[in-house]
Amino acid sequence: MGSTATIATKLIHAGLWLLLAVTGSIGVTLWVTWQLDGGAAAVNEAGRLRMQVWRLDAARTASVSAERRQALLTELTESLARLRSGDPQRPLFVPWTPAIRDRFDTVETAWNQMSSLWDPRAPLDAANSTAAFAAAESLVGHIDDLVFSIEEELARLTRILNLLQFVMIALAVVGAAFMLYTGQRYVMQPLTRLARAMAHLQRGAFATRVAATSSDEFGQLAAGFNQMAATLQDLYGQLEARVAEKTRDLEAKRANLQTLYDMSLFLSEADSLAVLSSGFVQRLRQRLRADAVVLRWADTSLQRYLLLAEDQMPREIVAAEHVLPCGQCVCGQSHIERRTRVITLESDGSDRRVNCTQLGLRTMISVPIQAQQRLLGEINLFYRSSVVLNDGERELLDAMAGQLANAVEGLRVQALERETAIAQERNFLARELHDSIAQSLSFLKIQVQLLNTALQRADLPAAQHHVGELEVGLQESLADVRELLMHFRTRAHADDIVSALQETVTKFQHQTGLEVKLESFGSALELPVDVQMQVLHVVQEALSNVRKHARAKHVVVEVYKGSPWKFVVRDDGVGFDIDVGRDQTHVGLRIMRERAVTIGAHLDVQSAPCRGTTVTLTVPSDAAVPEPAGHGVHVGAVPSP
Template sequence: MDSDNQLPIGKRLTFRILMTTVLGLALTLAAIGYTLLLSWQLEGGGAAINEAGSLRMRSYRLAMVLEHAQPGTSVEQELQEFNRTLLDLQTGDAKRPLFLPQTAAIREQMKNVQQTWLQHIQVNAKKVAGETDPQLKQIALQNYALDLPEFVKTINQLVSLVEVELAEKTTWLRLCQTSLIFMSLAASVALLYLLYLWIVGPVTRMQAGIARMSKDDLSVRLPIETEDEFGVLAQAFNQMADHVQSVHRTLEVRVVEKTAKLQSQNHEISTLYEIAAFLSGPHAIEELCRGFLHRIMQRMQADGGTVRILDSQKDNVHITVHEGISEKMIEEEHCIKKDDCLCGAATEKGIILVRDFRLLDQQKRYRCQEEGYVSLAVFQIQTRDQVIGSFSLHFSQERIVSGEERRLLEILGKNLGSSIENQRLISKEKEFAVSQERNLLAQGLHDSIAQGLNFLNLQVQMLEDSLKRNDVQEIHDIAPLLRAGIQESYEDVRELLLNFRTRLQDSNLESEMRNVVAKFQRQTGVHGTIEFEGNGAQLPSEQQLQVLFILQEALSNVRKHAQASEVNVIVINDRDFAMTVHDDGLGFDMDTVKQKGEDHVGLRIMQERAERLAAQFSIQSDLAHGTTIALHLKREERLVA
């Protein structure tokens, strides 16, 4: 219970203690200050008595100087010193200190001293000092001597008045010091009494109540005798006792609370079960990620989110699916290094929670903050203790992820990783099954067509023997052409068998394409080059295989028809995927090819494979300038590896 917000300021114990302290301190400081003032006045008055007493000595000394000194010099100096002393007494000097008490009698007497000095003593002294006639000088000196006793008497009266005033102040000083002693004693007694009344007594009663409650006496209640903080504390103690007693009496309430907590836990379990059930379904990887992200955002009430997959070969993180994120941000962050941003760094560092971007280092650039998001939560996607990506949740307002939610999201991240890994394994199994089927097909082709061509090859040899016997001239003309056709068909069958047996190793399209170009160069003697650009994510196995088949068919057409000396292959793997194959061969007329239609089997096969990829396929060829085959797979048609 917050007493500072409920108690009026006049009833607060802290206020009373503060006011008592301030009042005692003010009285003490006032008494000490007044004592210091009296001491200072006594010191200044004592100095004034000394200075006034010195005036008597100076007046007698001046008489001696006037009687024996030479004209002009020391008399003038004595007069100046006398005037300076009178001025000090009149104006005072706070530094020494020196000042006369400012009573009416003292001020009046000081005025008489000044008038006597100015009108008589100083006038006669100047006449003595300035007179050259000895007789007149003697008369002036006699006048000075006659006025001197009266002057000294006025000074004595001044000193007496000052002494009386200082005696009175000394009496007041002693009274103040005595009062300070009694005030200290009274303040100590009052302080002890107030401490007992305000603090010790209530604390003692509180301790007694706590001791009784510790002995299971739940009926104990504290009397509320004051309206200060201890009164509020006693009231809070009584409320606590009521609550404890009520809890002991109403176990049903506790059961209801436990039930509510169990319901919250059941809600988390149902969320986990729902998402786990979805992830276990037969979905593609992109569909898995999209459904997972949508359900997580609903559960966490997030305003945006992404799922990023790690390319372990290039240490890049690619955005697979996103929701509530602008295309501008996706364009900038579709492919980043795993340590470039918070989402990428989570793949290495683990969970990253940002409650408020405004509390982070503002020197760094955060795209999420520029999008208007205030907080962020990033979790790893794991499978078999290996991180394969991360998913992020973006919030437009400050969001605190509780411990239960954090553990739930960690578990779901592992479930998503397992589902992605399962889909990859299923994809590899499908690829392996297709490879087995093609191997069977290749074996069938080998057992039928290849053996038939072998037989024809033997027949051609028999025809050559017939030619040696000069049986038929017409057979002699046909035999070389027949042999050449059979040999070419045989090579086509072997190439077809090789293509059917092609299978990607470890989903590494780049190395397989390099192997195809190198094999083409070895078999044909045609110089071939291949270049790779971009840092996009890898294509899935089924799309990689189709791209590889298109490359093989393009190189096969170059071998059969182009009569080229060089072939260049360029692969650009960014958000879009593109491949071009260019040769410097004979080329062909596009209109003629279109008229042939399906007779040109190689081009039709490449077109069909491009359609399976949902990719754009084009051919450009000029006679004597070579042929260019282009494949363009847009980002929307790319599947997730």
């Protein structure tokens, strides 16, 4: 069974044993070194002791004073005491061994016996001198023996020190080897096994496992690796099937997206309901591999379905079910269950002349066509075999049905827009004719009646007057017609409204001969084209009023670009009373105000008699022409084929 200790615990144990061995070796080495230092000092002190003996003997023979000899005697005694007890401060101590102890005792005994010969009080005769010299020579010999013994012990300690140094070197080598072994065994070997197993795993050998021989970190890592390898082996065993399944799913989604894109492109380009519906069913049948497709449109009451388009449907069914009452068969029942359904066709035993099963059709897919939660119709796909729809195909059918509903709605909105535009143009034309030409013609009619009356009375001056009025009226009518034609020919410039105004001003100058100046200030994003058209008509109407009523000599048109925009038409004509001018019978002002309200702008007219007139049109930067009635109306009625 593997060890349960962690790697950290193992490394700490190994380090503690190595530290203990190294610390012990260092301690012994320090002790030996201390002994050597103290022994060397003891050898020096013993050598000094020999010199002291000879100095003491020489002082006796040289007739040195008693005090000096006493001092030398005391110094020698102190040296012996110092050798006996040692001196830690130097350090000095004798490496005592039995042999050294014996020889020191011999030196000390000899000194105690012979010290009286060097007593300063002893007589200095020849006999004593000879005895003292012999004693000194004997004492020095004993001291030499002591020094020799100490040196022998120091030599032994030196050998021990050398041995310890060798042992420490050996411990360092052994410690390094031990740490390498420990790292190799507890770290490198598990790592190598894991790395080798990982390399096998990378090459696809998912059956690779690592033996967990311990419960330490590497044992836990090995267990985790084995679990990972087992998981990968299980996943890889299913990977190919999953990849293949995912690839098929992605390919189906890509095909569905491509189908939706192609269908959207076709529907956006179709310009009529017949082209749209027939092209839709053809593309749908090809994409879903159906044997036949029918597109039916419901009336507003959901009582019957009109066969709007079909592809590859048997002629008998097309003829019999061109208008299909709801509930007559499985077709035309989307109002009951508004979801895509797969229906198995079975003979219902009815006496109908045409039956789908009689013509070999076995399965039908019914797809409701809805817009804003309102049922518009249904799509029927027929198959001569059993069919199973997956989720992707259901989503595709629902999306295509939604595209069809939006496309039909778009066609209807376009038709409404065209009708509205035509109606607006007709209303504008009628209003312009009524407000200008019709009034002029009414005036001419009155003048003709007055002329007839004058002729009947043979009143020649009155007749001539009425003829002049008729001539002026005809000129006014001709000018109004030309202005109206100019209005119809007006085109906005999407890039710059000032260019369109310049064209209008140039035509006005050409027609009237008045001096007109156009000025532009500031910069801003251009107004929408439809808003520009309304602004141009307001400016044209203001210039028309100048021609008709102002009798001006100079006209200035100013454009202030910004938020909001401002368009100013200023003349130096006769002007008029504002209060009178607000009468609804003043046709020009009413027309301009109506156009201003249409785009959400504000029209301001400032004038006074003999002070000229200033017309200011203030247009917000977000001005827009309202959408015509009919936008957003959902298709509910059966469309005309």
